[in-house]
Each structure stands twice: as structure tokens, then as C-alpha cells.
Amino acid sequence: MIEQLLKYQEVDAGLRKIETELSGSEARKKAVSAKKFLESVDDTVAKLDVKAAELAHIYDNLKKESEVLSGQREEFTGALEHAVDENGLNYLAKKADELYAKIKNLSQEAGKVAEAMQAVYKEYAGVRNNIKVAQTQYAENAKIYNDLKASKQDERSKIESELKELEKTVDAGLMERYKAKRANKIFPIVYEINTVGKSHFCGYCNMELPMTVKPKLNNGEVIECDNCGKLLFLKK
Numbered sequence: 001m002i003e004q005l006l007k008y009q010e011v012d013a014g015l016r017k018i019e020t021e022l023s024g025s026e027a028r029k030k031a032v033s034a035k036k037f038l039e040s041v042d043d044t045v046a047k048l049d050v051k052a053a054e055l056a057h058i059y060d061n062l063k064k065e066s067e068v069l070s071g072q073r074e075e076f077t078g079a080l081e082h083a084v085d086e087n088g089l090n091y092l093a094k095k096a097d098e099l100y101a102k103i104k105n106l107s108q109e110a111g112k113v114a115e116a117m118q119a120v121y122k123e124y125a126g127v128r129n130n131i132k133v134a135q136t137q138y139a140e141n142a143k144i145y146n147d148l149k150a151s152k153q154d155e156r157s158k159i160e161s162e163l164k165e166l167e168k169t170v171d172a173g174l175m176e177r178y179k180a181k182r183a184n185k186i187f188p189i190v191y192e193i194n195t196v197g198k199s200h201f202c203g204y205c206n207m208e209l210p211m212t213v214k215p216k217l218n219n220g221e222v223i224e225c226d227n228c229g230k231l232l233f234l235k236k
């Protein structure tokens with residue numbers, strides 16, 4: 001029963017080769033990375049939105065505060081014109097100067113916030129540009145990949161129908177075990193056991209098999225390597 005499975009695996013190798021070629025193709029890699037970027041970019045844009053809103057809020061507050069202080073300063077400078085004694089004049093002039101200094105500070109702060117806003121807008125523009133690049137990269141490479149896939153379709157169908165025929169000759173339980181491993185992208189799956197003296201070793205990872213499997217092996221059963229998970233058989 002192992003011969004049929006080995007034959008199946010031999011034909012299956014052709015299918016595996018096509019799959020590896022497709023999944024390892026440059027076009028697929030490029031399309032996948034572009035898609036990943038496009039999927040993650042919403043997050044980036046959302047973060048920029050929050051940042052921009054925060055900065056706009058800070059900027060507005062600074063502007064309002066500055067307007068209030070300017071109003072107060074105007075009152076003081078207006079009063080200056082009507083001040084009579086020197087003490088009063090000095091007091092008002094001092095107040096007006098203090099307010100002027102505060103307004104100047106606020107204006108500098110607002111300038112910094114405006115710069116930060118500019119930086120955010122620049123980032124927006126950069127992201128928009130990257131989106132365009134990624135969209136183009138995705139579209140181009142998805143097409144190349146699909147063309148490549150289509151070019152392999154005939155060969156693939158031929159192998160698949162051959163496998164379907166071969167499958168009828170393989171023990172159903174064994175086939176199921178094989179297919180489960182195949183689905184986990186393990187390949188090749190079936191290996192012959194190496195025998196040295198009385199000891200048996202996995203034909204793939206070379207781990208020594210426990211004595212307890214001996215009766216099974218002598219019975220012609222297919223066992224699984226505890227270490228690498230390959231299906232193992234003992235050649236009679």
C-alpha cells in the first residue's frame with residue numbers, strides 16, 4: 001500500500017512545484033506587500049487626523065487667548081492717553097508692556113503649532129503619494145501573478161486529474177493523513193526509514209525511532225516521526 005502512496009507523492013511533487021513557483025514569485029510578493037500597506041494605511045491616516053485636530057484646537061485656543069490679551073492691552077494704552085500723574089502713567093505703561101510680552105510669547109507658540117500643522121499636512125501628502133504608488137504596484141503585480149497562474153492552469157489540471165486517479169489506489173486512512181500534512185505545507189511527506197543494525201532512524205531528520213514502533217513497522221504500518229512529523233515506512 002505504500003508503493004501507491006509513493007507514486008502519488010511523486011506526481012504530487014509536480015503540483016507542489018507549481019504552487020511553490022506561484023507563491024514564491026516576485027509578482028505575488030510585491031502584490032502582497034502593496035496590499036498589506038494599503039490595509040494598514042487607514043490606521044496611519046486616522047492617527048494623522050487626530051493629530052491635526054489636536055493641533056488645530058491648540059492653535060485656536062492660543063489665538064483666542066491672544067485676542068483677549070490684545071483687548072486688555074488696548075484698554076491700558078487707551079488709558080495711558082488720559083493718565084495725569086506720573087505714577088499712574090508708569091503703572092499703565094508697565095501693564096501694557098507686560099501684556100505685550102505675553103502676546104509675543106503666545107504668538108511664538110502659535111508659530112510653533114502652525115509649523116507642526118504644516119508637518120502633518122506634509123505627512124498627509126506623503127501618505128497620499130504612497131497610496132498611489134502602492135495601488136499601482138498592486139494592480140500591476142496582481143495582473144502579472146494572475147497571468148502566471150493562468151499559464152500554469154493546464155499543467156495543474158492535468159496533474160490534479162492524475163492524482164485523482166491515483167488516489168483511488170491508496171488506502172483511504174493513509175491518504176487522509178497524507179492530505180492533512182499536505183494542507184500544512186509539509187512536503188515531501190513520506191520517507192523511508194533507515195536501518196542501522198537493529199536501530200531505525202527517520203529518513204528525513206535522522207532521529208532514532210523508539211523500539212515500541214517495531215511491531216507496527218514489521219506489520220507494514222506507516223508511522224509518524226515524533227520529531228519532524230514525516231510519515232515513515234520500513235522497506236520490506
Ligand SMILES: [Zn+2]
Nearest residue numbers: 202205225228
Ligand atoms: Zn523525523
